[in-house]
Amino acid sequence: DAKTTQPNSMESNEEEPVHLPCNHSTISGTDYIHWYRQLPSQGPEYVIHGLTSNVNNRMASLAIAEDRKSSTLILHRATLRDAAVYYCILRDHGSGNTGKLIFGQGTTLQVKP
Amino acid sequence: KAGVTQTPRYLIKTRGQQVTLSCSPISGHRSVSWYQQTPGQGLQFLFEYFSETQRNKGNFPGRFSGRQFSNSRSEMNVSTLELGDSALYLCASSLGIYDLVNFGPGTRLTVT
Numbered sequence: 001d002a003k004t005t006q007p008n009s010m011e012s013n014e015e016e017p018v019h020l021p022c023n024h025s026t027i028s029g030t031d032y033i034h035w036y037r038q039l040p041s042q043g044p045e046y047v048i049h050g051l052t053s054n055v056n057n058r059m060a061s062l063a064i065a066e067d068r069k070s071s072t073l074i075l076h077r078a079t080l081r082d083a084a085v086y087y088c089i090l091r092d093h094g095s096g097n098t099g100k101l102i103f104g105q106g107t108t109l110q111v112k113p
Numbered sequence: 114k115a116g117v118t119q120t121p122r123y124l125i126k127t128r129g130q131q132v133t134l135s136c137s138p139i140s141g142h143r144s145v146s147w148y149q150q151t152p153g154q155g156l157q158f159l160f161e162y163f164s165e166t167q168r169n170k171g172n173f174p175g176r177f178s179g180r181q182f183s184n185s186r187s188e189m190n191v192s193t194l195e196l197g198d199s200a201l202y203l204c205a206s207s208l209g210i211y212d213l214v215n216f217g218p219g220t221r222l223t224v225t
Contacts, residue, residue, distance in 0.1 A: 102158065
């Protein structure tokens with residue numbers, strides 16, 4: 001299973017943009033990049049995912065490097081509710097795999113008022 | 114649509130006992146997976162079921178087992194509980210194997 005590397009923690013000020021990096025140098029051609037976040041005392045929730053192109057949704061944007069060996073989750077205006085652990089996950093959709101999620105340690109995001 | 118529901122939400126058991134946790138997926142979802150979350154090991158994949166068949170299994174001892182019923186509801190069982198089994202057990206469901214995964218709130222198991 002391909003692995004991801006994320007910083008253990010990051011801090012941001014409220015209403016400022018946040019860029020959460022993720023390295024995945026061993027990514028394969030069939031791996032999708034998924035981001036989930038886990039708020040305190042809750043199960044993880046889906047944030048965004050992509051394969052090659054940059055993606056946007058109502059929650060965030062995902063910028064994927066051209067060689068796909070790294071990606072960045074962008075929260076455009078952090079709020080206190082965005083304080084959570086963010087997980088960058090590679091999900092293999094090929095080779096007969098079932099697409100199980102392999103979680104790393106994630107990045108704990110603190111948002112200061 | 115109702116989200117993934119898990120019962121019970123909290124559970125206290127004694128070493129050596131067994132426990133069964135239940136998960137009801139989102140209506141229409143046929144894939145159910147289970148994860149264990151501990152402070153030391155983080156989130157670890159336990160197993161995944163699709164249409165009542167186990168499709169994938171994580172690296173856990175045989176004391177951990179699961180099953181899925183024809184209505185997609187799933188249960189996981191842990192026999193001969195150990196202190197190290199204390200964890201948050203998360204169930205997740207998706208339409209199909211490769212679709213987006215929705216997690217439940219988890220069952221907090223404490224083994225004393």
